[in-house]
Amino acid sequence: MSQTELFASPPVPPTPDRQAGLGRLKAFTPLMGRRYATQRNFDFGPDDRSNISVLSAHVRHRLVLEPELAQAALNGHGLQAAEKFIQEVCWRTYWKGWLELRPSRWSEYKTELSQALDALGEDEALRRRYEAARDGLTGLECFDAWAGELIQTGYLHNHARMWFASIWIYTLELPLVLGADLFLRHLIDGDPASNTLSWRWVGGLQTAGKTYLARASNIEKYTGGRFSPDAGALAQEAPPLDASLEHPAPQTLAAGEAPDPDSPTLVWLHEEDLHAESWAADRLDVRAVVYQAEPLARGELELGECAARFTQQALIDGAQRAGAHFGRTAQAAPDIDAVIDTARTLGAKQVVTQRPAVGPGQDQMAGYRAALAQADLTLCEMQRPWDAAFFPYATKGFFKFKTAIPAVFDQLRLS
């Protein structure tokens, strides 16, 4: 690989299919080692994403899988040299596991968001400040540029996400949940766990005693001088939004019903997991693949265009691959009635799917479970070995979680 190819920047937004994701994974593998550890915090701007993978949207929808990222890093560099990259991949799993064990945080978020949206209708001044931030019209150059980048590309560098969230909360003094909602609806990797909990972390609601303050010198350094905000224009301190931090106790996760290999089956594919080829469902009697017809809403307001486009195309890519894998047709199902109708027409007795994570996917599945049970169809919600192995460690902080990585990798035969 030539130097130019090695440091080529991926397109942003990236192409929403597995092939493009695997291509980016291959191209980025040589950079997952020490270079990633030293360079990843730099936000060189939307035209140069060569120092990070930009694979988050692929991983979010499981067009590319976490073990594939981990294995590439291990093969390319070994656990020690690729430690930083592997830890970042595991941060995603940690947040996901944390929320899975404490789903009430998601319900709370939805309630608070509803209240904050109502407040916008009642408080004209607040609404104007919110709209100015959303539309990149605050007059703070870096923040306005990130707001524009978010809407136009559906992606922001991790450091920009931290600065943006901190400025939103502490400089602009806007409600945290409105910022989290803006991100969730517009990011192509918009993820209920990583997003909600990262915003909470910035505001001091996740880790006791920890908040994140965006500093002018840090922004200047890590944007390579692209932005040089006036230090006085940014908040000087970041007190926790709630000093009496207490988390709900983690719940125990129940295993889903195992599929019956002799039962005629429908494979139900949704945006949370679009790699049915690796569901270990090969021995099932699959009659058809049905897939979610449209991206799910991620809040009360409209889904961002980039996020909607990415998810829609990802769904089609996942459905085509699944159809080819099982040698069956893949049909779009606009709702659960369509799934039930297809099952009846084809004589299917069970619906096999991956358990969606806490968030809009899990909310939707709650209604679907009842409808399928009423139609006398068995629903088998599988869980990936990666999640099953890691989630039980998400009971406390990331430190405890990350110490489990080598043992979990052994268990998953990734060493």
Ligand SMILES: Cc1cc2nc3c(=O)[nH]c(=O)nc-3n(C[C@H](O)[C@H](O)[C@H](O)COP(=O)(O)OP(=O)(O)OC[C@H]3O[C@@H](n4cnc5c(N)ncnc54)[C@H](O)[C@@H]3O)c2cc1C
């Ligand atoms: C306020 C805020 C909101 C965020 N919202 C989301 C979100 O909705 N969806 C999302 O996937 N990530 C979110 N992140 C985490 C992180 O910013 C993105 O995952 C990362 O920027 C994606 O770019 P990348 O693929 O180039 O990452 P890389 O640096 O190449 O990392 C490799 C992979 O590791 C995972 N990852 C990296 N950093 C983190 C992190 N800090 N937390 C969790 N996972 C990480 C991603 O899956 C990523 O693809 C958020 C971070 C903050 C501070």
